Amino acid sequence: QSSAGPGLYLEVISRVRVNTQAVQKRAQHLQAQKIPRKQFQTAWLLKAVTCIDLTTLSGDDTPSNVHRLCMKAIQPIRADLLEEIHMHDKGCVTTAAVCVYPSRVADAVKSLKAANCSLPVPQVGSCSVSHRVPEVRLAVRDGATEIDIVISRLWPSQDSGEAMYDEIRQFREVCGDAHMKTILAVGELGTFTNVYKASMVAMMAGSDFIKTSTGKESVNATYPVAVVMARAIRDYFLRTGHKVGFKPAGGIRTAQESLLWLMLIKEELGGDWLRPHLFRFGASSLLADIERQISHQVTGRYAAYQELPLA
Numbered sequence: 001q002s003s004a005g006p007g008l009y010l011e012v013i014s015r016v017r018v019n020t021q022a023v024q025k026r027a028q029h030l031q032a033q034k035i036p037r038k039q040f041q042t043a044w045l046l047k048a049v050t051c052i053d054l055t056t057l058s059g060d061d062t063p064s065n066v067h068r069l070c071m072k073a074i075q076p077i078r079a080d081l082l083e084e085i086h087m088h089d090k091g092c093v094t095t096a097a098v099c100v101y102p103s104r105v106a107d108a109v110k111s112l113k114a115a116n117c118s119l120p121v122p123q124v125g126s127c128s129v130s131h132r133v134p135e136v137r138l139a140v141r142d143g144a145t146e147i148d149i150v151i152s153r154l155w156p157s158q159d160s161g162e163a164m165y166d167e168i169r170q171f172r173e174v175c176g177d178a179h180m181k182t183i184l185a186v187g188e189l190g191t192f193t194n195v196y197k198a199s200m201v202a203m204m205a206g207s208d209f210i211k212t213s214t215g216k217e218s219v220n221a222t223y224p225v226a227v228v229m230a231r232a233i234r235d236y237f238l239r240t241g242h243k244v245g246f247k248p249a250g251g252i253r254t255a256q257e258s259l260l261w262l263m264l265i266k267e268e269l270g271g272d273w274l275r276p277h278l279f280r281f282g283a284s285s286l287l288a289d290i291e292r293q294i295s296h297q298v299t300g301r302y303a304a305y306q307e308l309p310l311a
């Protein structure tokens with residue numbers, strides 16, 4: 001169920017100051033922790049697969065590469081590998097969604113429908129705000145059931161909380177029942193305090209997920225930023241009883257990193273957040289490395305990339 005949001009309560013965040021050193025120390029601690037032991041790693045990697053928003057955000061995307069992406073999302077791990085680990089007939093190993101630009105939503109929905117599959121299709125917009133709201137409306141009409149919204153870079157400035165809230169509310173309205181993931185562009189927020197405040201405002205405005213970045217900025221998903229956003233999600237849950245999801249995006253490429261991210265979420269938010277309705281990876285190439293790692297664990301050798309069907 002998409003959230004209406006409780007309204008803007010700036011007094012809740014006005015005096016917040018995030019301790020930078022404490023955040024960095026916590027992030028270092030989380031990065032240094034042990035990833036799951038070998039015998040459990042395949043299960044954790046499959047969990048990571050089910051949380052991926054398999055993404056293509058290229059200006060030159062075509063219906064055929066979007067179609068390939070959809071087929072990969074439906075069958076992300078080679079069938080013989082799944083058979084070896086007795087997961088081939090469970091029907092649950094798909095990515096969480098396929099994520100494309102608005103202009104490719106209709107192609108993705110068509111490919112998935114033809115394959116009789118109902119994976120969500122999120123879209124990410126990129127143009128100016130006056131275009132983005134109608135663009136979201138069109139994407140919802142084309143069948144997008146999740147929307148990753150790009151907001152104006154309003155924070156930090158005077159009255160930025162209110163302006164950001166008003167903008168997100170416009171998107172919330174046109175998203176309707178579609179799940180809304182608000183992209184904060186954390187690399188441009190300057191301080192952890194701003195990341196915390198922007199996270200809170202996005203949740204108060206009814207975001208179903210808060211997302212670090214589009215993946216196109218110079219700084220994308222980092223562990224310290226994840227700690228701050230996860231704490232904001234936790235605080236928001238304690239105040240409202242509402243669970244908001246988290247989506248780190250950009251630069252997450254290896255199976256090893258995906259395990260660290262899952263451990264971080266488990267430590268910071270708990271097991272409930274380790275499911276696709278509350279956690280996503282925004283990633284374009286992570287799946288390839290995870291599949292290769294699973295192939296190694298199943299067969300004892302690393303497959304060459306050409307042995308694994310590509311998106």
Ligand SMILES: O=C[C@H](O)COP(=O)(O)O
Pocket residue numbers: 055057099213214215216249250251252282283284285286
């Ligand atoms: O939201 C998804 C990102 O654009 C993907 O970034 P990436 O290509 O660095 O994995």
